[in-house]
Amino acid sequence: MMSFTVVKLFTIFLVLDETSPFVNLVQDQGLNGVATMSASPANPAWTASKAIDGDTRQNYTLNSCAITDISHHHASVWWKVWLLRPFNIAYLEIYFRSDAYRNATGFSLYTYDTQVFNPPSDTKHLVYYHDPLSGCPASAINITVNRATQGVVFINMRPPGFTSSCQEADSLYTTINICEVKVMGCNQNRYGVGCLSECSNKCKDQHCDAFNGSCIHGCADPNALTLDCIVCSNGTYISSGMCVRCPGRCQGGVPCNKLTGRCDQGCEDKWTGQFCEDCIDGFYNRNCSGRCGSCVNDGVCDKISGHCTNGCQANYLQPLCQDCVPGFYGDDCETECGKCKNGAGCNQTSGLCSNGCRDHWVVPYCTDCEPYKYGPNCAFDCGHCKHDKPCSMDTGDCPSGCVDGWTGKHCLTVITDSDEQEKPEKPRFTTLSVVLIVLVIVLIGLVLFFIFDSKRRGSLQHATERPSDISETENQYSPETEKESEDSQTTLALL
Ligand SMILES: *[C@@H]1O[C@H](CO)[C@@H](O)[C@H](O)[C@H]1NC(C)=O
Ligand SMILES: *[C@@H]1O[C@H](CO)[C@@H](O)[C@H](O)[C@H]1NC(C)=O
Ligand SMILES: *[C@@H]1O[C@H](CO)[C@@H](O)[C@H](O)[C@H]1NC(C)=O
């Protein structure tokens, strides 16, 4: 009859427990725990094991509760259950006696791993403490344990001066009034729905979170840092459960913090940002080794490409603004190149034309004309400068004059005779010309005189035809002719 009842209850609880993914470790599947308590039961039918009989009913008259003797006035009581073996306990469901649950105020729950455990000496095994100043406990409670352990202890004490905000609670004495404790969990290396999953052996002792399998009790490898027990090598850190490369450059090349990815001792030179993953202003590329070029307004370049987003200073080549545009060189790209061959640019730093110059220009800078050439393209030949000196390459002028026989600023003009008589010998020029002019005038005068004379003789024979014309002409010429003849006479005398 008794065994029938147990089997029947067992069946009932399998059905009731369908809502839970866990197994009742003191009752289900023949897992009979051993329950004890600190005082004798108030009634032989109310033993400690009544709290693990699978009957959760909370009416003590039904003889399904563990109840200690009230008459002995206990200031401290405990109830324990020792499981068949260690289990991964997920949570406890505790059902108090319905008419005395308030007296449970201030209770504590501990786990324990050796049967000689004497609560509450080992505080690190504390699972739950009901604060007596937080009011009365509920008549049925659900306490998360999430530990791999073999024993569970319920304990309640009334130390001197005990006070509780639970009005009906007894503040001097306490009793065990527990109708059921369901210990829900899995085998100690299992977890989750139906206890179907095995804890990772990365977890310390292969103990894991009973609900999600995380290594909440530590890792097998002491270098592992997270619940996933992933061990990241130097230079990587844990991100979303994976080891990923440190994003930045830490001071002294040390690896980043394996948990945070940050540089605990600061960034390497030229690096900045939360993870030291950015170049400081003015530097670029994956190493931050590139220095920005001459961006317009001394701006900062793109930290990856090095491009000056707003353009370059004058004469610099887009987009990096580091080289001069062809045709310019020097520290600020301000100097214009010479006339390099084929219109090539010169060396950006030195200004040299590496492949030589255009015709008539002098290597290596190609800024000067070959000697004896001048003009914008050095295409003109110098004239005949004095002392065989080259002319000015800009103007073609001869700096110290021309060789004899040449004249002009460029010394390209041959000096003719007239040139010589006009210019250098002024007195000779005047005397000679005067003499010549006088001679010519005298000659003309003589010729005219003879013509006039012969005509006058002829006209005497035809005087009646045109007398007035002849007399006028004679009147006009006669004084001049006299004067000129006088001049020519004096000139001749001088000669
Ligand atoms: C317990 O059960 C009995 C009958 O079985 C009933 O008379 C009583 O009221 C119940 N007590 C409580 C607290 O429910
Ligand atoms: C008790 O709490 C656990 C989670 O901690 C939950 O899975 C379970 O369903 C709860 N049981 C009851 C009866 O509320
Ligand atoms: C598993 O639950 C624990 C709390 O018990 C939590 O800290 C952890 O982040 C959870 N792990 C996952 C993977 O959700």
Ligand SMILES: *[C@@H]1O[C@H](CO)[C@@H](O)[C@H](O)[C@H]1NC(C)=O
């Ligand atoms: C990892 O980095 C730390 C700190 O720089 C260093 O002490 C340790 O030797 C490194 N480990 C390996 C395997 O390089």
Ligand SMILES: *[C@@H]1O[C@H](CO)[C@@H](O)[C@H](O)[C@H]1NC(C)=O
């Ligand atoms: C970055 O540095 C490494 C080694 O120091 C070198 O091999 C690589 O070429 C550098 N990359 C750039 C973009 O400078």
Ligand SMILES: *[C@@H]1O[C@H](CO)[C@@H](O)[C@H](O)[C@H]1NC(C)=O
């Ligand atoms: C430019 O000249 C410098 C020396 O002044 C030399 O180091 C560099 O290689 C030259 N550049 C080219 C492109 O020839």
Ligand SMILES: *[C@H]1O[C@@H](CO)[C@H](O)[C@@H](O)[C@@H]1NC(C)=O
């Ligand atoms: C606490 O509960 C009340 C009823 O709610 C009882 O009358 C008390 O005797 C009981 N005290 C103890 C110590 O169990």
